[in-house]
Amino acid sequence: DVKVTQSSRYLVKRTGEKVFLECVQDMDHENMFWYRQDPGLGLRLIYFSYDVKMKEKGDIPEGYSVSREKKERFSLILESASTNQTSMYLCASSSGQRTFTDTQYFGPGTRLTVL
Amino acid sequence: AQSVSQHNHHVILSEAASLELGCNYSYGGTVNLFWYVQYPGQHLQLLLKYFSGDPLVKGIKGFEAEFIKSKFSFNLRKPSVQWSDTAEYFCAVIMGRRALTFGSGTRLQVQP
Secondary structure: OOOEEEOOOEEEEOOOOOEEEEEEEOOOOOEEEEEEEEOOOEEEEEEEEOOOOOOEEOOOOOOEEEEEEEOOEEEEEEOOOOHHHOEEEEEEEEOOOOOOOOOOEEOOOEEEEEO | OOOEEOOOOEEEEEOOOOEEEOOEEOOOOOEEEEEEEEOOOOOEEEEEEEOOOOOEEEOHHHOEEEEEHHHOEEEEEEOOOOHHHOEEEEEEEEEOOOOOEEOOOEEEEEEO
16 A cells, blocks of 8 residues: 655744645655645646655745655755745645656645644 | 646535536547546545546546546546545546646535
């Protein structure tokens, strides 16, 4: 069974803080993804990675960066958190290097509130 | 711009009613199509997917979806819903070599 875990279910931070969201998958998947989920907007892709140290911007990368130093771990970084980054953040992984046709498996999400 | 549209934002049905949720995408090339479901308090999980072949695909829990290429649609259906189908449903499409693009979701509420 594929397992994608995220470091926190709930997180509260202050404006301007640096925030790290961690994601770990245990299926040796090449691809990993970060989305944010907002009511009425569905899931929007922030960044994805198809290999260690490789990353590509998604649809809404502004204000975010990512890090993938190990295959199983993909971190999302908010350099200076702002209130408009209050959201649910979902991590996902899939197999198939540089192809994205395989099923994506999702973590439980981190609900981030920025005050 | 490539996009995925789900026109039903909130659907309320009684148990045993039939369900059809619409999904349309805007892309003229090859697509891979997915429906995901998020039950209250649970992870997003795959309901069904279409890559090629028979355009009518069957998924888990009695759901099915039909790919109609000429209409750029991939509608989700279930003949008889149950209270346990209450959830949010997301259509998602891979258009070309891009990563997955999600629709805005449809919240389904099934009344006992």
